[in-house]
Amino acid sequence: MSPTEPPPEWVLAHRRAIGTRIREARTARRISQERLGELAGADRQTINRIELGHVSTRIDTLMRIAAALEVPLGDLVR
Template identity: 40%
Template sequence: MRELPDEDGWLRSRQRQIGHRVQAIRQQQNLTQDALYLAARLDRRTLQHLEAGTGNPTMATLLRIAYVLDVPLTDLVR
């Protein structure tokens, strides 16, 4: 079992990676943020923060986004 580092920099880095993946997939599908947050029934700010890498999305949020984008959840969080 690995121990967590004292600093949370690795966590912020992973949040940014997830946000960039969501944004990249959304853009590949020619969707606007508005189209995605409305289809996923999310708050606009939730999606904006997630894509910026500053949000802390719930599992439900990630599942909604994956469902709307028609991609496996693993594509977002790998």
Template identity: 45%
Template structure:
């Protein structure tokens, strides 16, 4: 079996990348964090954790965020 990167570090990197893509999509559309977290709905702190890469969102939450941003979920994951 090939050596894999440290799981915690790898997951943190992936979560940060997703958060960066969410932030970029939101800013491209001129939307505030508040507009997104109220529409999803999420608490402000949970949404901020997702954007910063510290949160561990469920797939359904990512689908809801993608819907509010009007982007395919794959845009957030790839």
């Protein structure tokens, strides 16, 4: 797969599932996307794109999101 080719559907589906788990954890804690971004060192738009599965994100960002949500990283990426 070249860098310009879209990822396979299974990758996109997993990306969306991770985003859903992040959104569920965030809403359960009653944290806005903006506040999660502040806590994780990202902007609201980035959090929105991650939750929708529109972007691939670095593991560092996922670790900061997990820490901000006080959930194990494994719970988000299972």
